[in-house]
Amino acid sequence: MKIVSWNMNKRKSGCWEWLLETHNPDYVLAQEASPLPQGLTATIQTTTKKSNRSAFYSRNSDHLNIRVGRDHGMGMVITEANGVHFICVYANLDFKPVNPPLLGMIASSVSYLRRYRSAKEILIAGDFNMDRRMDDNPTGSVFALKDTYPHNNFFNAIEDMGFHDCMRKFRSTPVQTHRNARSDYPWELDHMFVTEGLYSKLIKIDVVSADALSDHDPIIAKFA
Numbered sequence: 001m002k003i004v005s006w007n008m009n010k011r012k013s014g015c016w017e018w019l020l021e022t023h024n025p026d027y028v029l030a031q032e033a034s035p036l037p038q039g040l041t042a043t044i045q046t047t048t049k050k051s052n053r054s055a056f057y058s059r060n061s062d063h064l065n066i067r068v069g070r071d072h073g074m075g076m077v078i079t080e081a082n083g084v085h086f087i088c089v090y091a092n093l094d095f096k097p098v099n100p101p102l103l104g105m106i107a108s109s110v111s112y113l114r115r116y117r118s119a120k121e122i123l124i125a126g127d128f129n130m131d132r133r134m135d136d137n138p139t140g141s142v143f144a145l146k147d148t149y150p151h152n153n154f155f156n157a158i159e160d161m162g163f164h165d166c167m168r169k170f171r172s173t174p175v176q177t178h179r180n181a182r183s184d185y186p187w188e189l190d191h192m193f194v195t196e197g198l199y200s201k202l203i204k205i206d207v208v209s210a211d212a213l214s215d216h217d218p219i220i221a222k223f224a
Helices: 015-023 099-116 132-136 150-160 196-201
Strands: 002-007 027-031 043-046 053-058 077-081 084-090 121-127 163-165 190-195 202-207 219-223
Touching (some): 002 121, 002 190, 027 084, 027 121, 043 077, 053 077, 150 163, 150 190, 190 219
Antiparallel strands (some): 002 219, 043 053, 077 084, 121 190
16 A cells, blocks of 8 residues: 655646656645646645645545544545545644644544544644754744744654654654755655554655655655
8 A cells, every 4th residue: 555645835737647657656645735637536625725725535536535523724634445544634834823723633533533433543644844853943943942842742742642653664863855945954844644553564655856846745655
């Protein structure tokens, strides 16, 4: 099972075609999704900006769209396919600050899936617009007050819900997933978390270059 998470940066064309033809994924969790090519279908959720869409695509069109509740324009897509529940995350920066509301929406969604759908295997992935290293303020921007750890607390809370960070299974250090036009700092803003059963089946995860198409690079994970 091959799963891709990618912020497409709302390109008018080319992203979906390149991704599907080059990597042939089973499932795609897309943020700032480009318009779908003719004949392609996906589950779409708009954000506070109606031109900004999150999308979930399955190659066999075999997924179920799950309505957990209002996301108030955050742009979360929740689906189920092949026994796996997916939560596509987009940290909508229209929310100020973004951390508390996003964490609350993730936590309530996970609780709903476990309580009302008996979900065992859950995958959370997307553009979180956050990196643990933001707590250290490594660039000219101030992301966290001294001796506070909002970004680490955010990711720790997800792990405390029983999830594992896929990006750390084979690499102990962060991997750049985003290129900022105003900074050369190698931010890892895109993430993928899974429950224990899926984590044990994760056999490969890569960040592949898509610099001609987006300022984010896709995460491509393969599960046995």
